[in-house]
Amino acid sequence: MSEDPAQQYRPVKNTEGVCTVCDEAHPLTNRHSQPAVTNRHGVTHKRFLLRVHGPRNNRCPGSHTEPKPWLEASGLPAWDAMTDLDRGAALMHVHKRRREGASYAREHYPVRYSDHPLLIILVAEDIRTACRHAAIVAGNVADGLTDDEYGRLYDLALDYKPGKPISKES
Incomplete structure (x- = not known):
């Protein structure tokens, strides 16, 4: 299939x-x-x-x-092909890149993709490339998002725990 x-x-x-x-x-x-x-x-x-x-x-x-x-x-998938959870993970990493610098963010706050199968494999095998993907995909989009949408995606990824169902309240 x-x-x-x-x-x-x-x-x-x-x-x-x-x-x-x-x-x-x-x-x-x-x-x-x-x-x-x-x-x-x-x-x-x-x-x-x-x-x-x-x-x-x-x-x-x-x-x-x-x-x-x-x-x-x-x-690798573009922004439109990613789920909200993976978008939030990319935004979290880009936020840290802008505040702390690329190498510090890559070492201490690497991107944590959890939905797209290709991105999950990439995180497990090559974190540098996964972080580069997050910077490219979310770096350009982050400035164009409204504060509410940015906060919703960021909080979704921040509150995510593997195995815990995602609430649709917000």
């Missing part, structure tokens, strides 16, 4: 990007020393692009282009 969640996930290193054409992971070029520039056609050149890849006489058209976004390339 359904696929194994672990087969949907593809680890993508920080130094790699996934090509939009061939769908393979390739190293990124390091263009930190060059500032982002807008050319006469209005195209802004980004700092990290995919390296040239493919056979010598038949290069992939995705060479020297921007890679897929990390969330799409890794196959």
Whole structure:
């Protein structure tokens, strides 16, 4: 019926990007020393692009282009595909990241996903990637939430205990 969640996930290193054409992971070029520039056609050149890849006489058209976004390339769920409990867990971690710093939050307040099977596996196997996922998914959304919605999701994750049923009162 359904696929194994672990087969949907593809680890993508920080130094790699996934090509939009061939769908393979390739190293990124390091263009930190060059500032982002807008050319006469209005195209802004980004700092990290995919390296040239493919056979010598038949290069992939995705060479020297921007890679897929990390969330799409890794196959992890976006904000819309997560349950309220997992959204709250991501918000809790992002809240601590903003207050205490990324490394401190990752070490002392790691994200605790509890509903999505792929995220549960990710937390058990690679907490750094799980925390990166929380920062990417909830980092952009957190500022757009109303205070009531933010508080509801945060409190839901804060009060959650494994094995305890979730109340639908709020």
